[in-house]
Amino acid sequence: MAETDSRHPDSTRRSERSRRAIYEAALGLVIEVGYARTTIEGIASRAGVGKQTIYRWWPSKAAVLLEAFLDLVAPVDPAHDHFPDTGDLEADLKAVLRASVDELTDPRYEGPTRALAAAGIVDETVGAEFLEKLLDPGLKLYTERLAAAQEAGDADPGIDPRIATELFVGPLLHRWLLRTLPLTHDYTDRIVEYALYGLRPRG
Template identity: 70%
Template sequence: MAETKSPDSSRRSERSRRAIYDAALSLVGEVGYGRATIEGIAARAGVGKQTIYRWWPSKAAVLLEAFIDLGDRAAAAAGEGAYEFPDTGDLAADLKTVLRATVDELLDPVYEAPSRALTAAGIVDPQLGAEFVVKLLEPQLQLYVRRLRVAQEAGDVRGGIDPRIALELLVAPLAHRWLLRTLALSHAYADAVVDYALGGLTPR
């Protein structure tokens, strides 16, 4: 008699988890964070809502994990080294490359809706906000820190500069325009931010 194999629960769980990730991201993109619900995510993923509550305490937690997974998959598809900070020896050029890529990502519908949702949710939920910073934001900011420290060692940045503060001169303007939609984001704007941050505003 042929041996009957029992279902692989781990594979089934992974399929369900992947379906929930995709459902959360697509639903938030279509109807917005406020109108997305656990019930809606469960229905779209083809699972019971109790499955979601067994793994996550809230829709914000689902979305955060789904967004992290989205980034991980993009990094894996891009290949090793694709998401490292460039170091060509030209600090201004490297910063412009990264900020231009940041503009493209902020304006990409795949990333924009969940990014805005998590940012908004993190403001009213301190625990989620802290997780967002630790798991998503800070690892990216540390790439700037390391590149600026290399620039300090090369004499391209003053030795007394705190890289953690300096990087905020670069990323904060983009975040401000994106969050408040005050003016359009563009590559030209990203380039200007780098020029102003590195050159300063006072005459030399």
């Protein structure tokens, strides 16, 4: 308890080099052996640091992995900081989904994303942490964009924008996670069109 300060150092006190090595080791291990068999000891050994270094900075394995993952994907995830609003809802949705397709099918991100998704699917605690830090912020941006479209008269005011969000992200992740068919821009473009205009005969 005398070490309270050093357990929660601000990020400037972290050694950038060790932090990078730990992130890399954590993501490498989770791809190779899966979430369940990835340990703090294993990460420390691979990163060339003492395991106390990891315990000082992160409270759990899940926390290390989540931070490593966010660090990996943040620069390329378009839905992380903003969702475009050009005034053309269809074009904006297509652009964001195409960027997500590119990210999910990029070999650098695919392995860790799959490993963490699988961990969250079987482990409710891990799932809740990833949901809060990773998924929900992205879903919120979709929901806000759809609510803005309702304001602008581009979407039915009677729909629940949070539920409508899943018409876009659901098919995207379904096809990617379960590998039913290739995940392409053409696929997500069609999903956007079907969801906006409906499957009923248009006349």
